[in-house]
Amino acid sequence: MLELHGNHLIGHQTSAESDQTFQSANPSTGESLPTVFREATDAEIDRALTLAANAFVAFRQTSVEDRARFLEVCADEVEALGTQLIESTMAETGHPEGRCVGERGRATGQSRMFAQFLREGSWVDARIDLPQPDRQPLPKPDVRSLMFPVGPVVVFGASNFPLAISVFGADTVSAFAAGCPVVVKAHPAHPATCELLARAILTAAEKCGMPEGVFSMVHGRTNAVGLALVRHPETVAAAFTGSLRGGRALLDAANSRPNPIPFYAEMGSVNPIFVLPGALKERSQDLATGFIQSLTLGVGQFCTNPGLVFGLESEEMGSFVNGTAEAAKNAAPATMLHAGIHHAFVEGVGTMQGMSGLTLVGQSNTPADPAKSQAACHVFETDASGLRSNPELYEEIFGPVSTVVKCASPADLEEFASQLEGSLTATIHGTEEDLAEYRGLINILEKRVGRLIFNGYPTGIEVCHGMHHGGPYPASAHSYFTSIGTRCIYRFVRPLCFQGWPQSQLPEDLRDENPRGILRMVDGTYTRDPITR
Numbered sequence: 001m002l003e004l005h006g007n008h009l010i011g012h013q014t015s016a017e018s019d020q021t022f023q024s025a026n027p028s029t030g031e032s033l034p035t036v037f038r039e040a041t042d043a044e045i046d047r048a049l050t051l052a053a054n055a056f057v058a059f060r061q062t063s064v065e066d067r068a069r070f071l072e073v074c075a076d077e078v079e080a081l082g083t084q085l086i087e088s089t090m091a092e093t094g095h096p097e098g099r100c101v102g103e104r105g106r107a108t109g110q111s112r113m114f115a116q117f118l119r120e121g122s123w124v125d126a127r128i129d130l131p132q133p134d135r136q137p138l139p140k141p142d143v144r145s146l147m148f149p150v151g152p153v154v155v156f157g158a159s160n161f162p163l164a165i166s167v168f169g170a171d172t173v174s175a176f177a178a179g180c181p182v183v184v185k186a187h188p189a190h191p192a193t194c195e196l197l198a199r200a201i202l203t204a205a206e207k208c209g210m211p212e213g214v215f216s217m218v219h220g221r222t223n224a225v226g227l228a229l230v231r232h233p234e235t236v237a238a239a240f241t242g243s244l245r246g247g248r249a250l251l252d253a254a255n256s257r258p259n260p261i262p263f264y265a266e267m268g269s270v271n272p273i274f275v276l277p278g279a280l281k282e283r284s285q286d287l288a289t290g291f292i293q294s295l296t297l298g299v300g301q302f303c304t305n306p307g308l309v310f311g312l313e314s315e316e317m318g319s320f321v322n323g324t325a326e327a328a329k330n331a332a333p334a335t336m337l338h339a340g341i342h343h344a345f346v347e348g349v350g351t352m353q354g355m356s357g358l359t360l361v362g363q364s365n366t367p368a369d370p371a372k373s374q375a376a377c378h379v380f381e382t383d384a385s386g387l388r389s390n391p392e393l394y395e396e397i398f399g400p401v402s403t404v405v406k407c408a409s410p411a412d413l414e415e416f417a418s419q420l421e422g423s424l425t426a427t428i429h430g431t432e433e434d435l436a437e438y439r440g441l442i443n444i445l446e447k448r449v450g451r452l453i454f455n456g457y458p459t460g461i462e463v464c465h466g467m468h469h470g471g472p473y474p475a476s477a478h479s480y481f482t483s484i485g486t487r488c489i490y491r492f493v494r495p496l497c498f499q500g501w502p503q504s505q506l507p508e509d510l511r512d513e514n515p516r517g518i519l520r521m522v523d524g525t526y527t528r529d530p531i532t533r
Contacts, residue, residue, distance in 0.1 A: 001084050002081075002084065002199060004196075005035075005195075006035045006036050006037040006195070007038065008038070008040055008044050008048070008219060009195070009198050009199065009202060009215075009216060009217045010044060010047050010051065010218070011047075011051045011212040015044050017038070017041045017043065018039045018040065018041050019038075020039035021038050022036075022037055022191075024037075024092050024189060024190060024192060025338065025339070026091050026092070027092075027335050027336060027338050027342070027372070027373040028094050028335040028372045030339065030373075033091060035191070035192050035195075037186075037188075037191045037219045039219065039221065039222060040218035040219055040225050040228075044218055045228050048183045048216035049183055049229075050234060051212060051213030051216060052152035052181035052216065053151065053152050053181075053234040054211075055181045055210075055212060055213030056151050056180070056181055059180070059210065059211055060148075060149045060179035062210070064119060064516070066208065067177060068114075068115035068177075069208060070204060070205065070210060071111045071114050071115040071176060071177065072111070072115050073208055074111055074201050075107075075108035075109075075111040075112050076204070077201070078108055078168055078200045078201075079104070080200070081196055081197075081200055085100075085163075085193065085196050088190075088196055089103075089163060089190065092190035093190055093193075093337050093338075094299075094334070094335030094337060095162075095298075100163070103161060103163040106163070107168050107169060110164070110170055110173060110463045113463070113486065114176075114486060117177065117465070117489075118177050121509065121518035122520075123486070123489060123490075124146045125146060125147050125495075125521075126144070126145070126509045126518065126521070127144065127145050127146070128520060128521065128531070129143040129144070129523060130522070130523055141500050142500055142501070143497060143499050144497070145495050145496060145497040145498065145510075146495070146496065147493035147494065148496035149178045149180045149492060150180060150236045150237055150494055151180060151234075151237075152180065152181050152182075152183060152234050152235055152236055153171075153180045153182050153235075153236065153238065153239065153492055154184075154185065154230060154235050154237075154239070155167075155169075155172050155182055155183070155238070155239050156187075157169075157184060157185060157186050157187035157190075158187065158242060159187055159189050159338070160298070160337060162190045162193050162194075163193070163197070165241050165483070165484075166184075166186075166193075166197070167186065167193075167194045167197035167201070167217060168197045168200070168201060170463075170483060170485075171264075171483065171488070172184060174486075174489045174491070175492045178492040178493050180236075180492045181214045183217070183218070183229065183235075184198065184215075184217040185217075185218060185220060185229055186198070186218070186219045186220075188219065188220065189338045189340075191219055194219075195217075198215070198217040201215050202215060226246075230253045230257075231257055235261060237261055237262045237264070238254060238263050238264070240264065240266070241303070243268070244268065244396075244474050247265035247266075247267040247477065248265075248267075250263060251263045251477050262478065262491065264478055265477040266303060266424075266469065266470060266475070267303075267475060268398070269303070269304075269307075269396060269424045269425070269471060269474070269475040270306075270394060270395070270396050270423060271305060271308075271423055271426070271427070271458045272306070272309070272310060272417070272420060272426050273291065273306045273309045273310070273426075273427040273428075273429065273458075274311070274413060274417075274426070274427065274429070274430075274438075275287055275317070275320060275429045275430075276311075276430030276431075276437075276438055277314065277434065278431035278433055279429035279430045280311060280314065280317055280319075281316055282431070284316050284317075284320040284323060287323075287429055288320050288322075288324040289323065291306065291309065291402075291457070292379075293327075294458065295377065295400050295402050296331045296334075296377050297459045297460065299334045299375050299399065299400060300398070300400030300401065301337055301341070303424060304424055304461065305398075305399075305400075305402075306402055306457070306458055306459075307396055307397065308393065308394070308402065308403055308405060309402060309404045310405050310407055310413055310416060311404070311405075312406075312407050312408075312410070312412075312413070313406045320404075321381055324362055324379050325361045325362030325379060328363055328364065328378070328379045329363070329364065329365045330365070331364050331376075331377035331400070332364060333368035333369070333377075334375065335372050335373050335374055336373045336374070336375050338373065339373055341373075341398060341399070344397075344398060345375050348397035348398075349401055352380055352393075352397075352403075355386075355389075355390045355392075356386075356389065356390075357386030357390065358381070358390060358393075358403070359381045359382070361379055361380065362379040363376055363378045364376035364377045364378075375399045375400055378401040378402075379403075380402070380403040380404070381403070381404045381405075382403060382404075382406070383405065383406050383407075384405070384412045384416075387403075394420060410440075410441070413438070414440055414441050417441055417444040417448070421448075421472075421473075421474055421475075422471045422473050422474055422475040423449045423471050423472075424449065424458070424471045425449055425450065425451045425453060425458035425471075426445040426448070426449040426451075426453070427454075428441075428442070429454075447472075448471075448472060449471050449475075450469065450471035450475065450479060450482075451471075461484055463485060464485055464486075465485060465486045467482065467487075469482045469483050469484035469485065513530045513531075514531070
């Protein structure tokens with residue numbers, strides 16, 4: 001078992017220069033946990049990013065197989081932490097053991113998935129246009145391009161996924177896969193868990209012979225640490241999962257630099273559900289049960305949590321609301337991630353209870369214990385007029401609370417869909433006939449979300465090649481990019497073109513012989529064949 005020291009991990013060294021300290025707390029008891037952590041100084045941040053910049057040249061030149069093996073060994077080392085990692089995560093987040101074990105599997109699984117993705121190789125988007133020296137009126141040069149790593153990346157650990165979207169989450173793994181060194185800002189709510197994960201990565205880096213500086217981690221509770229990381233001149237990109245307020249502040253810092261950098265923020269959304277008439281007639285009770293299960297999954301602390309549900313006023317819609325209220329009663333309160341999130345949830349629910357035109361139709365029968373940072377399920381109901389009078393309902397409240405909106409007409413559905421800000425997801429429950437009849441609604445939603453779900457639920461994101469987890473602002477800072485799935489590697493690469501270069505000096509994947517047999521575009525046609533001339 002590792003003995004925690006609470007220091008920053010900067011390359012091969014530990015560091016503890018600041019007198020400003022903090023401790024994490026067990027959210028279910030409020031008790032401080034024993035390890036003391038320190039706020040990072042500007043000098044420590046500078047050392048971490050300078051090391052990362054120095055490591056970049058060597059790291060980007062490692063072979064695909066070396067980087068793939070590094071990702072696999074990282075997964076092995078995280079698993080080797082055993083029960084210590086699970087117990088630490090439980091103590092700092094209030095997550096039950098099964099959730100922690102499952103999330104560890106997601107984290108290690110995505111790292112191994114990226115290893116295979118690297119080996120397959122087509123992601124580099126290699127394109128080759130062969131020369132035509134006799135072309136008139138001007139000869140055509142030899143032009144070749146592929147995706148190239150951008151450099152040192154800063155990653156901000158997320159509060160709600162301490163294993164899968166944090167130190168060893170998709171941001172870090174995809175940056176490593178691209179060939180980019182990473183400096184992580186540990187999340188202050190679970191710093192002990194972060195230290196364990198960071199030390200596993202550093203052990204893997206040493207075993208795989210990776211250059212010093214390929215990974216570092218610093219701690220910090222203040223906004224100053226995050227801003228300093230984003231503003232550092234060696235930072236070339238940053239990734240963040242968290243609140244709109246925090247993400248926006250860092251996005252503004254990234255854009256106001258003398259040389260602005262891409263800042264990939266995933267900031268949550270209301271993730272509306274639309275229950276169409278065909279689905280209501282077929283399975284209103286099943287829809288109610290499934291909705292509450294999705295709403296309360298992880299104590300409602302998923303960025304895809306469904307915060308609004310729309311349907312047309314009808315007998316079946318009434319049955320759905322009644323079923324929702326009944327299911328909500330049976331949803332037991334549970335501990336939230338930390339006291340700050342719990343306070344914001346309680347405050348948000350209190351605001352909703354004071355809104356005119358809004359009725360609380362269902363909540364957990366068992367009272368929530370504030371001493372344990374517990375949240376109870378709350379479901380409100382309103383109509384079209386109530387939503388128009390309370391536009392705050394379009395804003396996310398992090399936790400198990402949602403509002404069902406009974407609409408008078410399909411025009412209401414389209415109006416409210418048009419009022420939605422950018423969202424990660426939208427869900428439609430219906431039949432194929434519903435999809436045809438409500439095509440106008442779907443057309444609106446396609447412009448406002450990153451993922452459209454049919455007859456399912458937004459929570460429980462599948463980590464796979466086809467997944468897109470992002471959406472128009474404010475759901476994310478760049479709707480073109482995902483923070484989950486293998487496409488997230490494209491945040492940390494850029495196209496680099498080689499014109500007129502000799503074969504011996506080209507990147508391996510652009511050479512005529514195509515030694516790895518990857519899929520490439522050659523003169524406009526995709527092929528895995530070598531070029532013979």
